[in-house]
Amino acid sequence: MLFDRISMNRFAIECVYRAIAYTILSVGVLIYYTDEPMRLMYWTVPIASVILLSISIKAFYYLKYKINEASARQCIFVLDVVVAALAIASVHFSLVFSLLLIISLIFIGNSFKSSFITTVVVCAIGIITSYLASIFIFGFQNYFNLNDIRLVLYSFSCFLLFLGSAFYFYKNYLEHVKKTKHYYQEQMDRYVQFSTQLSRYAPKQLWQSIMSGETQAKIEYKRKKMTIFFSDIQGFTELAENLPPEELAFLLNDYLGHMTEIAKKYEATLDKFVGDGILIFFGDPHSNGLEQDAKKCIEMALMMRQQMHVLRERWFKMGFPELHIRMGVSTGYCHVGNYGSDYRMSYTVIGHNVNLASRLQAVADIDEILVTDSTYNLVKDQFICIPKQPMQLKGMQNSMNTWQILEKYTGNTADMQQWFDYNYKGFHLLLNLEEIQHYEHVKLIDILEKMTATLKTQKRMTTNQGVAKLTLSDEVVEILDKE
Template identity: 50%
Template sequence: MQLDDWMHQEPRRFEYFHRLMGYIMLSLVLVVYHQTVPDTSYQIFIPFLLVLLLLLSPKLSQWLTYRYNSNIKRNVFFIIDVAVVSVMLAAVHLDLVLSFLGLSALLYTAISNKISFLMTTLASLIGTTVFYLSAILVFGLGNYFEQSSSELTILGFICLMMYFGVGSFYQSGRVQYMTKKKNHYFDQMNRYMEFANQLSRYAPVQLWQSIMKGESEAKIEYKRKKLTIFFSDIQGFTELSETLIPDDLAFLLNDYLSHMTEIAKKYEATVDKFMGDAILIFFGDPNSEGVEQDAKNCLEMALAMRQQMKLLRERWVKMGYPPLHIRMGISTGYCHVGNYGANHRMAYTIVGRDANLAARLQSAAEVDEILISDDTHNLIKNDYLCAPKKPIFLKGIKAPVRTWQVMERYAFQKVEYQRWFDYEYKGFHLLLNLDEVQNFDYPNLIEVLERMIKRIETQQKLTNSQGIVKLKLEDEVIETVPPETIR
């Protein structure tokens, strides 16, 4: 167990250990070769060279890793191993068995260390050069490709099998260790993702995604942006809570909030908070499609919520609950949005006049009414049919607030609902701006337009097709034509 831990925790130590093992085997083979083959002299000094390389290799490995990287280090040591084997092959005069075993060990080293083909080719050229230099300058050009003795053959195969076995044992153990570690990290990642998903339910999904992607940080900061704010609550829910048991009250509230939240999610709204049956939602941060489109998305969401509430109300009535209705207020303006609180506990929310205005509009709205501010109306009036309401005084706001009731989205051509008319043709000029007309002025406008229509119809009866005014019968002159002219 300790050997496995040592191998897995210190791969560089095993690399040194494996090289030490290979060099010892080479030294043993050369010593036996020196003792069993006549006319050998310098082969006995090669083990001393290998000991020197083993002593220098830790420092060299550390320097290469620090100066370059581990890949360069592996390539350099592979070239050194090729040079060592080349010297050994020159020392044994390319003994058939020993040459095969040495080349097999190099091939195994190249594969296990993932040496590239280009580097293998370069190392082969260097090894060939080292081989000929060693043969010419040190060991001489003797008889090559001779048969190995039985002692060298057995010893060589035993050394090669041990070299392969230790390396394969390490590789398989390393693979198992990494697989186990990967599975452990994968399980931990799934566990943390489950925790993150659970925690994300306590924060707006856009904020959570932004933090997970590294686009924002969980720190106290805020910014000023133009937002569209939505506020709604259930009419009479406080009184209803006094008559229902807690289980029924919790069912109604959770059923309502879950459906409204799904609609808000569909329109990519930022759900700020739930305050009992009240919902605070805004558009424009952290994601925005532009101020105008944010306002339109908010209106679409409000209409969808109102429609969904009709379905919920019908279902609740069938279940024996009283009919419930909602009121909604929407405003658009500049607010401060960001993280407020302390370093250990903060909340992502909005602060500003228009946030309070949306709440006040909701309080002033009628049952199932969507009441919007004048700034919001200016952004959506080309796509939604809205009815102006009398300016109202709201708590906390000094000046009267001009409000609009959202009716529906234009389903036909906009000309049927256009709010500005400017038509001029040959003595006729109509200029009408419905944005400046209050609902109590509509009867007067209709009366004036009806008088205009009657006057035009009277004028049409007084003129002929050429536009000439018709005369009365007594005004017409009858001319007598002489008979001779008729001929």
């Protein structure tokens, strides 16, 4: 509608200028014949101008909707050429009048950016019209006349008026284009801002697919083999009962913000937040293959666990209790797509393996990553895994074999590893070489050597069964007691 309104306003202005131009041509023709007896043929040009002006208005609207606006304007230009050819023939090709009129037509024709064939056809129509008018109406005499000084002065005056009005119109047109461009740029910026804000309520991959036209927002789903990840914060429900809402919101947003950035790094599809729980899946709408998706999911889980160590230290300094996460991963067939109604739909994943990932997370120990056999078989060549006792999960009829992911297997590249994260009862080592300065190496080596010496002493003082060894004096006392 806006384009149509702009086009109509522009055409209305052009009609006013065209009416003025036709009037100027008619007056010029009448000036040429002022010294001759009045004849009916002298009014040929004014009458034709009025008729063709009326035709041009109706023709423009008809052709605009039947063909297109550019073609409609070129057809109107042909009518202008016909009027100009009649005027030139009526003044018997008076040199100044004709040349200035032809120059004006060339100037107008260039603004349409017509093709070479169109230009040739228009010129042919103009020449044919002028010769036919000369033959049947105005006759052949006094060609290229320069004696009529009034027509010459009038022609130059009108030409200067034409140039002035053309430049004025062109300047206004440029300002109009500039304002229109500015308006649409503002609308585009608003559209980008709105789309960016709305994209935060949907997975990034889904939003990009919709924007590119690959996916449509309609109720549909498909069955697909995927890797599902589920995590939550252990003890968060109890913590929520004791913390003020502002502190709880800060803690939760800080946690979810860091976990989201990690998921984004590994190109995961973040399905939803369920309180402190996070549901993530790999394999839709884009997939790198089932095995690669599973490995990226485990790498993401390890990175989240490492990041949680950093967050826990920061939160502890801020006065919050220690918080730990539990994670469950399952690989198998699920149904993924848009669910809901045309009014409100949600892009999500459902199925047995989604429930399985949730159940694994619920039974996992703190900072533990539990995976199913199907996931283990896909990632066992790159990650250190240890078997767990078969578990009876809630809602599952049979016990299940599960595996705990310890760390990524680095093989011969251990010397280049930047992260060391080992957790065992009574012992926890977290080493991030990326954050340690070179001048701190000596101090850390000294601490590790003291820890190693303490462990060796403890090992020397105990038996293989963990019982403290007796000294020589203790053994003598024991023998005497027996005697």
